[in-house]
Amino acid sequence: MSNAEKKKHHIVIIGGGPGGYEAALAGVQLGAQVTLIERNGVGGAAVLTDVVPSKTLIATAEAAQRVSHATTLGVKFSFAGQIIKPKVEIDLGVVNQRLLDLAASQSSDMLETLMAAGVRVINGTARLDGNHHVVVDAIEDGRSERMEAKTIIVAVGAHPRRLPDAMPDGDRIFTWTQLYNLTELPEHMIVVGSGVTGAEFASAYNALGSEVTLISSRDKVLPGNDDDAADLIEHVFRRNGINIYNNTRADKVVNTGQGVEVTLADGKVIKGSHALIAVGSIPNTEGLGLEEAGVSLTESGHVEVNKVARTSRANVYAVGDCTTFLPLASVSAMQGRTAVFHTMGDVSAPTELRNVASNVFTAPEIASVGWSEKELNEGKVSGFVEKIQLNTNPRAKMQGIEDGFIKLVCSTGGTVIGGVVVAPRASDLIYSIAVAIENRLTVDELAKTFTVYPSLSGTISDAARALHRPNI
CATH class of the missing domain: 3.50.50.60 (FAD/NAD(P)-binding domain)
Known part of the structure; x- marks a missing residue:
């Protein structure tokens, strides 16, 4: 032209x-x-209303969580010479x-x-x-x-997407675009929907200090993600005090003036201060x-x-x-x-x-790219899987990281075709696996690339080495 x-x-x-x-x-x-x-x-x-503000809110939640857990790393807080236990308080108006x-x-x-x-x-x-x-x-x-x-x-x-019996009003019942009008932290946030958006906000408000209830129509949270990752996140959620209702639907959500009432399909009514409707777009x-x-x-x-x-x-x-x-x-x-x-x-x-890397910004994050282990088990592709728990990684131990893993998938010929990272900053760590997939690198080529010691990325190299098949 x-x-x-x-x-x-x-x-x-x-x-x-x-x-x-x-x-x-x-x-x-x-x-x-x-x-x-x-x-x-x-x-x-x-x-304006989705990725940037929601991830900024999540970044604040991460900061609050780091302060709360600092004492486990030997960090002490004092006032007037007296050691005190830190109490994190969130000014949601300032945050928003x-x-x-x-x-x-x-x-x-x-x-x-x-x-x-x-x-x-x-x-x-x-x-x-x-x-x-x-x-x-x-x-x-x-x-x-x-x-x-x-x-x-x-x-x-x-x-x-809006539900006729759970219409958002911007006062007590919200879509994810309306949450940033809140000036005070919800006492009890009920999240309807356990996909990416629902899981991310449930994780964030839990870390900020709200009581959180998560209602899932499926048998687990994050149903479209790697099974091991979804199971781990649900375990972390429950351990952190999030109430999870699986295999049920919210038939109706009502603003009572002082709070919300969520009626489930089985007739059970859950009361909270606010509700987030996260059921797709x-x-x-x-x-x-x-x-x-x-x-x-x-x-x-x-x-x-x-x-x-x-x-x-x-x-x-x-x-x-x-x-x-x-x-x-x-x-x-x-x-x-x-x-x-x-x-x-x-x-x-x-x-x-197939080469697109995606991320769920929960704590810990879940990042994935390429073919999944589920697809391999279903026979859609042939290959091998290696999964290494992150608590064996020296840098993870130094940072007090207990939850997470690296999973690598390769073809029978040794080409990297998939990966899952569950870890803090998984959105950054997945990049090396995405590069390997985009450029059809083998596990041996990935393994011989130097990583910093100690680093979380070292576990990606460990998984690649474990997938080496001797040329006999």
């Missing part, structure tokens, strides 16, 4: 979350004219204001980056008018504009004119896309939580770049979901 053709290539992006943001920067980098429309703020839900300020700052930084790069950013809403035009309604002045686009990228994200695709433009959607409203984020219309792409791909910020960002590379004729490697 010539430079003149690139400048004529107008990319219109609806949604400024991680996918839309990365797509915009990639488009400008390749010489296209780029317009991005975002209704709430650059960064979208990921920055900090995380909202941080989210707003991150959004502002992203907006400045886009504008400096030459992206036209419009604060407004948009819908497709056919597959080559977008109608934009600006929020500031209410003006409408119909613009022609050679490529349209839909990156509108998703919103929390719904794509923000309604009213966008997608079906009228010939873009295929699933029954749930998700946009059907292929590995380069292309929809059923050749010039319309979709990325992020509104699509049939994994609802992860990292995947959305990769999809955004890939979509632009593809439409601009640049080198575009298809997104391989």
